[in-house]
Amino acid sequence: MSTATTPSAPPAPSVPTPTSGRRGGGARRLLSSIGGQNLSLIGALALVVVLFTSLNANFLSWDNIQVIGEAATIAGLLAVVQTVVIICGGLDISVGSQTGLASVVSAMVFTAAGSSAPLGIGTALLMGALVGLVNGAVIIYGRVNPTIATLAGLAAYKGVAQLISDGRAQGYVLGDPVFVFLSRGRIAGLPVMIWILALVAVAVHILLTYTDIGRNIYALGGNDTAARLAGINLNKYLLSAYALTGVVAALAGVLLTARTGSGQPVSGSEGLELQAITAAALGGCALKGGKGTIGGTLLAVALLGALQNGLTVQGINTFWQNVAQGLLLVTAVVIQQRRNRDRAIGLPA
Structure with missing residues (x-):
């Protein structure tokens, strides 16, 4: 006669302590929120800082940091709006020429209007919006590739700036308090130009990240066919992106005028x-x-x-700085191709 046996209870599952996994999980979440691309940039920036600080103890001084920030403001403004255009699936090669044209217009209108800074700045910004709309219209309604359309704009806007200025610097604005404030003013210890870049960047970040407009912009660049079927007006968003680019490029032109003291068609x-x-x-x-x-x-x-600042301080020829920029651009594109596993042109998959 068999006796009944009581089944043994399964082992109790191990209960993690309240702190187990939190540190690792928190670190992983932090790294994930920063992103691998940004971590690489932070690492590269740290290496550059360490290198040039070892060569020049004043490289990391507060004064030099502000110099770097001011020098990067104009290119930074253009990079912010270039980001929007690229996310849309476009490109704007004409932003430098737009900046030069706006610089000349702001200075010439300022002089012609009896030293009226608001009129000079307002005219430049309005012209920037118009130029951006022209770029967008050529791309959309002329069905021209964005690279070709804005390459044509690069030459055309540069030519217009040289024609109206006779190829020379125009006006003198450093006697005006508005332009002096833009070029030399400070708010909370930081140059006004850095504040302008920060405000524009924050506004565009909020637009892209927290609004339906931003989500539609990403959808447009990710898959324009799906975006169109979802009811997104592609033409409206592209025109708006290029108009925004024109306005910010014109703002960069105004800051260039303030920094140099006159309208600069090319320099x-x-x-x-x-x-x-x-x-x-x-x-x-x-x-x-x-x-x-x-x-x-x-x-x-x-x-x-x-x-750029470190190379300049070390007396490196500016031609080498151009070489460095070109190499960085190629490196960035190569990394993108590898990450996306895109097929190399002319080679088997």
Whole structure:
């Protein structure tokens, strides 16, 4: 006769202590929120800072940090709006020429209107919006590739700036308190130009991250067919993106006028389009569209600004600085291609 046996109770599951996993999980969440691309930029920026600080003890001084920030402001503004355009699936190579044209217009209107800074600045901003709308209209209604359309704009706007200024600097604005405030003023110990970049960047970040407009912009760049089927007015968003780019490029032109004291048709604006595109690409923008952040772009702007300042202080020829920018742009695109596992052109998959 068999006796009944009482089944043994299963072992009690181990209960994690209240603190177990929190530290690791919190660190992982923090790293995930920062993103691998941004971590790479932070690491590169740290290496640049360590390198140039070892060569020059004043590199990390507060005064030099402000110098880097002011010098990077104009390119930073263009990089922020270039990020928006790239997320839309477009590109704007004409931003440097737009900046030079706005610089000339702001100074010439200021002089013609009897030293009226509001009129000069307002006219430049209005012209920037118009130029941006022209770019967008050519791309949308002319069905021209954004690269070709804005490449034409690069030449055209530069030519217009040289024609109306006769190829020379125009006006003198440093006697005006508004332009002096823009170029030399400080708020809470920081230069006004840095505050302007910060305000524009925060506004665009909020637009892209927390609004339906931003979500539609990402959708447009990610898959324009799906976006159109979802009822998104693609033309309206593209026109708005290029108009915004024109306005901010004009604002950069006004700041260029304030910094140099006169309207500059070419000097100070040439090459800005390369800096803006490089910063956006380094910051994680997918050149096919649909991906990018303002935070990543600003980190890339800081990296480029620190690198340029360090090379200048060390007396490195500016030609080598251009080489460094080109190499950084190629490196950023190569990294993107590898991460996305895109097929190499002309080679088997």
